[in-house]
Amino acid sequence: MALAKLSLEEWIQAAAEQAVSFTDFCVDFQRRELDLTAEEVLARMEAMFAVMEESIAVGLKGPRSKGGLVGGDGQKLQRYLAGKQQSMLGDFIGKAVVYSMAVGEANAAMGRIVAAPTAGSSGVLPAVLFALKEEYGVNSHDLAKALVVAGAIGMVIASRASLAGAAGGCQAECGSAGAMAAGAMVALLGGTPAQVGNAVAITIKNMLGLVCDPVAGLVEVPCVKRNAGAVAQAIVAAEMALAGIESVIPVDEVIDAMESVGQSMHCSLKETAQGGLAVTPTALALTEKIFGKKL
Amino acid sequence: MNIFDIIGPVMVGPSSSHTAGAVRLGNVACAILGEPVAEAVIGLHGSFAQTGRGHGTDLALVAGLMGWTTDDLRIPQAFAYAQEMGLKYSFKTINAGEAAHPNFVKFHLTGRKGSESQVAGASVGGGRVVISEVDGFSLEFTGEFPTILTLHEDRPGAVAEVTGILSKRGVNIAQMRVFRRNKGGLASMVLETDQPVDDSDIAAVAGLPMIRAVRRINAIS
Numbered sequence: 154m155a156l157a158k159l160s161l162e163e164w165i166q167a168a169a170e171q172a173v174s175f176t177d178f179c180v181d182f183q184r185r186e187l188d189l190t191a192e193e194v195l196a197r198m199e200a201m202f203a204v205m206e207e208s209i210a211v212g213l214k215g216p217r218s219k220g221g222l223v224g225g226d227g228q229k230l231q232r233y234l235a236g237k238q239q240s241m242l243g244d245f246i247g248k249a250v251v252y253s254m255a256v257g258e259a260n261a262a263m264g265r266i267v268a269a270p271t272a273g274s275s276g277v278l279p280a281v282l283f284a285l286k287e288e289y290g291v292n293s294h295d296l297a298k299a300l301v302v303a304g305a306i307g308m309v310i311a312s313r314a315s316l317a318g319a320a321g322g323c324q325a326e327c328g329s330a331g332a333m334a335a336g337a338m339v340a341l342l343g344g345t346p347a348q349v350g351n352a353v354a355i356t357i358k359n360m361l362g363l364v365c366d367p368v369a370g371l372v373e374v375p376c377v378k379r380n381a382g383a384v385a386q387a388i389v390a391a392e393m394a395l396a397g398i399e400s401v402i403p404v405d406e407v408i409d410a411m412e413s414v415g416q417s418m419h420c421s422l423k424e425t426a427q428g429g430l431a432v433t434p435t436a437l438a439l440t441e442k443i444f445g446k447k448l
Numbered sequence: 449m450n451i452f453d454i455i456g457p458v459m460v461g462p463s464s465s466h467t468a469g470a471v472r473l474g475n476v477a478c479a480i481l482g483e484p485v486a487e488a489v490i491g492l493h494g495s496f497a498q499t500g501r502g503h504g505t506d507l508a509l510v511a512g513l514m515g516w517t518t519d520d521l522r523i524p525q526a527f528a529y530a531q532e533m534g535l536k537y538s539f540k541t542i543n544a545g546e547a548a549h550p551n552f553v554k555f556h557l558t559g560r561k562g563s564e565s566q567v568a569g570a571s572v573g574g575g576r577v578v579i580s581e582v583d584g585f586s587l588e589f590t591g592e593f594p595t596i597l598t599l600h601e602d603r604p605g606a607v608a609e610v611t612g613i614l615s616k617r618g619v620n621i622a623q624m625r626v627f628r629r630n631k632g633g634l635a636s637m638v639l640e641t642d643q644p645v646d647d648s649d650i651a652a653v654a655g656l657p658m659i660r661a662v663r664r665i666n667a668i669s
Contacts, residue, residue, distance in 0.1 A: 183451050197452065204458050204519075219462060220502040260461030263504050263524045269455050271574065272464045278455075300455055307454035316454070317573050319465075333454075370499035372462040426499070443502055 159312040161350055162405045164305070168346040175346040176298045179305040198297035198304075201267045205256070205279035208266045212255025216262035220443050222373040223261050227254035245288045246388055253280035253384045257377035270307045270316040270329055273372045276380035277330035278303055281338055281387060291341060299341040303333035306353055313405065314412035318365035318424040321415030323379060328360035328411065331383035331390075338391040347399075354400035354407040355390035361407075362414055364422035366429025369440040375430055457575055459518040465551055466496070466503035469571025471523070472668050473553055474512015476579055476591040477567040479665040483559035485513045485535055491542035494550035496571075509553065510537050517669050518575065544568075554581070577668075585636045587627040591668045593640035596653065599661040602628045602635040606658040610637060613652050619643050634660065 168178035184191045215225035231251045234240050240247055253276035260266045266275040282299060285291045291299075307316065310329045315321040335352035344352070360383065368374040400407065421428030430436055459468040478485055488510070496505055504524065511526040514533065522529060530537055544552050549570035557565045568581035579589050582597060589595050596614075600606045607626060614621060620642040628635035645664050654662045 187450055187452075194451075198455065201455055201458070219504055263460050263462065263467070263507075265458065265460050265519055265521055267456060267458050268464050268468070268575070272459065272461050272468070275461070301451065304451035304455040308449060308451060311449060311454065319573060369502060370495065371502045444498070 159309040160405050161309045162403055165346040165350045175349045176302055176340045179302045180298055183301055195297040198300040199293055204265060204267050208256045208259045208264055209252050209279060211264040212259035218261035218373050219263055220369060220371040220373050223377045224258050227251050227258055245284055249280040249284035249384045250381045252283050253277055253380040254377055257380045261373045271326050273376050274326040274330035277334050277383045280384045281334045299337040302340045303337040306333045306336045310408055313408045315415060322363060322418050322423050323365040324360050324363040324411055325415055327379045327383040328357055328363055331360060331387040332356040335387040335391040339394050344395050348394045350404040351400045352391045352394035354404040355393055356387050357407050357411055359386050361411060364429050365424040366422055366431045367426055368431050368436040369443050370426035457518055460523045463503045464575040465571045465573050466505045467508045468518040468575035469577050470505045470508035471512040471518045472577045473569050473571060474509045475668050476665055477555040478513045478515055480567050480582055480663055481557045481559050481565040482663055483561050483563060485557050486560045487558040488513055488537045489556040490539050491554040492539060493542050493544040493548055493552040496551050496553055497541040506539055585627055587636055587638050589638045591665060593622055594645045594667050595665040596639040596645055597663040598637040598659055600635055601658040602632050603658055609656045610653055617649055619649060
């Protein structure tokens with residue numbers, strides 16, 4: 154399905170010209186698109202939070218995945234961090250990384266999640282949003298608005314590139330989730346519309362070329378840990394953007410670059426489990442153990 | 449595409465294509481049968497056959513046949529529920545050819561009252577599905593709209609009669625296509641509508657002279 158190309162740069166410029174925050178611009182734009190009131194849109198987003206919160210809680214119980222390759226690592230990191238006076242991750246990133254792995258593990262164990270933008274990358278947004286809620290005291294109304302910003306960024310990426318690993322590799326899934334999270338964080342923490350664009354651009358640039366090479370074709374290895382990596386990338390980019398650091402390449406061009414990289418990527422590296430980590434000796438042995446045969 | 453296609457759907461993991469899409473394929477197949485499923489023979493092709501078990505595709509397909517939605521927390525226990533409900537299911541690996549989508553499934557369903565249906569389709573990404581075959585007819589629809597499926601005689605006026613009666617009843621057609629096996633034989637119309645279609649709409653279409661059978665598929669959630 155070909156979609157009309159959207160432009161994040163156009164939206165950023167429009168928000169700046171109207172002298173409104175990027176968040177307010179996105180909420181207003183989306184409620185018009187959906188023919189709903191702003192409150193209705195935000196209420197639906199708040200309902201997503203309930204599912205996200207539940208998925209974090211489920212994942213932190215350490216469930217074993219369907220394929221048996223993942224489970225319990227979010228819980229392990231949480232326990233480790235809780236016992237430390239000081240950690241390299243710090244409170245905010247530490248919490249976000251724990252949550253991202255928890256949701257990834259809940260997903261792999263057939264728990265209920267919000268695909269945002271996909272099931273495989275569903276850990277990233279809940280991770281940063283709940284870390285913001287707990288560490289910054291952000292209320293759920295503002296978090297709902299941040300989710301609208303994230304969704305709007307995702308729409309632009311979907312229209313110019315792709316959100317599917319099968320089409321664009323993991324850069325399209327975890328890369329996009331990271332970009333959506335980075336933009337949402339900057340918007341929520343009072344960044345300008347241009348800074349939102351820079352956060353999105355920097356995140357994608359740092360994740361460009363990431364392949365989708367799932368072991369045994371399952372959404373387990375390396376997906377759960379890549380959600381954690383995407384969270385860190387998103388936070389790095391968001392803080393850089395808030396500091397006023399700009400992306401030399403404008404955000405729409407960065408998204409277009411992701412699309413062209415995805416097209417150049419060999420199909421063995423796009424969710425087919427025919428390349429990368431999926432064909433390492435260990436992965437092949439695991440595949441045979443899980444399915445009793447080679448893929 | 450809207451923002452809730454990006455933030456959503458709410459679903460049981462682990463994969464939008466192999467789990468959520470599989471539930472929806474089961475939903476549509478069950479709707480086409482038009483009654484509770486008593487027996488299902490499920491043919492899995494490509495990636496569905498190779499990695500389906502690790503993604504819970506098999507559970508999701510059976511859950512879909514019971515009419516459950518993608519976010520139903522009982523999906524991991526779908527087999528036990530199916531047994532309780534007297535739904536017999538079996539799986540086999542099929543080869544639908546090189547041209548078939550990697551996430552392709554073919555259902556052979558028997559209902560409790562004895563009706564039978566063969567439905568084939570694919571999960572094409574992000575939980576979206578495309579149905580490509582119903583009872584030997586090659587056709588195409590997504591289940592995202594309320595859908596009317598006819599079996600009718602391929603004669604002048606059949607299409608006009610159906611669209612005419614729907615327009616009188618205030619049902620707007622969003623998309624429609626006609627498929628046939630051979631000229632002058634049996635044909636099938638797929639009508640995707642903006643408004644939900646109710647029993648009386650279906651009865652009105654079924655009462656038309658050239659219509660042999662009509663089926664309704666509600667929009668999948």
